[in-house]
Amino acid sequence: MAKETDQTSTKGTRRKISPFRNVKELEKEITKFMNIHKTSFSNHAKRISDYFEMCCFNYVVRFYKEKGYKVSIENLQDGKYRYKCSTQGNHNNFSNFKISKQLSDQAHEFEIHHNLAVESSHEAKIYTTPDIVIIKYGSIEIDADFYQGVKKLSFVANENMITFCEVKQFHPFPELIFNFIGTVNELKHPIMTGTHGPLTPKHIAPSLMISGKPNTHADKIKISLEGRYNINVLYDLFSPSNNPFRRYHLWKIKTMK
Amino acid sequence: MADQKSKIIGIICYKLPFDLSNQIYHEFENRYREAAYMIEKFSYYKRLKRDMSAVEILLAMSIFHKRIITNLDAAVKFQDTVSRNSNATTISIGGYDFDQKEKNKLLGILINYRKLQQRFGLYDQVFEYYETKEFLKQVIKFKSSFGKRNRSNFNEGYTEEDFPF
Numbered sequence: 070m071a072k073e074t075d076q077t078s079t080k081g082t083r084r085k086i087s088p089f090r091n092v093k094e095l096e097k098e099i100t101k102f103m104n105i106h107k108t109s110f111s112n113h114a115k116r117i118s119d120y121f122e123m124c125c126f127n128y129v130v131r132f133y134k135e136k137g138y139k140v141s142i143e144n145l146q147d148g149k150y151r152y153k154c155s156t157q158g159n160h161n162n163f164s165n166f167k168i169s170k171q172l173s174d175q176a177h178e179f180e181i182h183h184n185l186a187v188e189s190s191h192e193a194k195i196y197t198t199p200d201i202v203i204i205k206y207g208s209i210e211i212d213a214d215f216y217q218g219v220k221k222l223s224f225v226a227n228e229n230m231i232t233f234c235e236v237k238q239f240h241p242f243p244e245l246i247f248n249f250i251g252t253v254n255e256l257k258h259p260i261m262t263g264t265h266g267p268l269t270p271k272h273i274a275p276s277l278m279i280s281g282k283p284n285t286h287a288d289k290i291k292i293s294l295e296g297r298y299n300i301n302v303l304y305d306l307f308s309p310s311n312n313p314f315r316r317y318h319l320w321k322i323k324t325m326k
Numbered sequence: 327m328a329d330q331k332s333k334i335i336g337i338i339c340y341k342l343p344f345d346l347s348n349q350i351y352h353e354f355e356n357r358y359r360e361a362a363y364m365i366e367k368f369s370y371y372k373r374l375k376r377d378m379s380a381v382e383i384l385l386a387m388s389i390f391h392k393r394i395i396t397n398l399d400a401a402v403k404f405q406d407t408v409s410r411n412s413n414a415t416t417i418s419i420g421g422y423d424f425d426q427k428e429k430n431k432l433l434g435i436l437i438n439y440r441k442l443q444q445r446f447g448l449y450d451q452v453f454e455y456y457e458t459k460e461f462l463k464q465v466i467k468f469k470s471s472f473g474k475r476n477r478s479n480f481n482e483g484y485t486e487e488d489f490p491f
Binding site for chain 2: 103120282
């Protein structure tokens with residue numbers, strides 16, 4: 070009881086305990102916390118990378134909402150949102166977000182998908198699958214020959230893809246960041262040559278989203294690449310202060326020009 | 327020290343899948359070795375010499391926060407986005423259904439975790455670092471916030487968006 074009183078300030082609010090003076094107590098509390106929740110951690114830990122993708126998907130949806138788009142969900146399966154967590158599978162069997170915006174007399178509608186194959190901007194019939202893709206509404210096609218069997222590939226033709234995001238749960242390092250340029254070159258070649266026309270309404274520029282905090286070198290690479298191409302290299306997605314998708318930081322995210 | 331070190335990281339990694347616990351364990355081992363070296367060799371960090379046990383626990387907790395807690399929080403937020411924009415309350419991930427009950431379980435974990443953080447003044451900023459030396463700097467700053475003059479330096483670090491509810 071005396072200890073409780075000691076931790077309570079004169080205003081009646083509980084005062085924080087120093088982990089430096091009470092190491093044993095902190096250790097005890099962590100042990101208690103882990104013991105209570107160990108089964109849940111064990112169950113959810115298998116899906117940690119899916120949760121990270123969901124987090125980034127959530128940020129992209131938030132971006133569009135903040136830019137004035139109307140957001141809805143399509144293709145629920147038995148009343149459930151069916152999340153596509155691999156590159157395989159027919160898109161009709163998975164859910165997606167629909168975003169729409171009314172500009173003067175014209176309604177603009179798009180879809181946000183996860184793990185949808187996109188045709189190369191250099192050559193037909195070759196594909197790569199970014200983690201998040203924004204496409205024109207109702208533009209998914211089927212390639213029946215791709216797997217040379219009964220399985221079919223659902224994909225979007227390059228001209229129907231608006232933009233895309235790659236997500237990585239790592240600390241940013243040079244090879245990872247530069248590899249993203251290869252994907253941009255393949256899927257949005259006009260961005261590499263600076264010949265991409267402006268888009269109305271506004272869309273997020275092709276983005277590399279990395280969870281980790283950058284060091285000085287990674288920051289230099291970001292500045293250099295963003296200066297050369299119309300892309301976003303976004304770090305530190307879980308930071309309470311630097312998260313680029315926080316409402317007041319959104320203006321820093323580049324859009325398609 | 328070796329026993330204690332294996333104890334806290336062992337508790338954190340207990341029952342986690344091998345891949346993940348391996349990553350957490352190795353990150354902890356490498357950073358702890360680096361931190362111990364810096365505290366021993368450089369005068370700026372020597373002030374933490376008597377707090378090695380606290381440094382060790384904070385390091386383990388920061389890795390756990392970064393690799394587990396932030397992702398669980400993300401799952402809850404995505405579920406919120408789905409239920410706000412449709413009638414669906416369940417997200418189907420492969421063969422697993424992340425439903426309202428599972429979401430509430432995660433919320434319970436996150437609330438308890440936040441309480442633990444608040445009890446010890448461990449705001450998310452303490453865990454914001456890239457290199458180990460940045461972590462040690464955060465720990466020094468955090469420690470100084472318990473000094474008489476600086477008690478308010480490292481608090482009130484939350485914003486509305488940090489809470490899962």
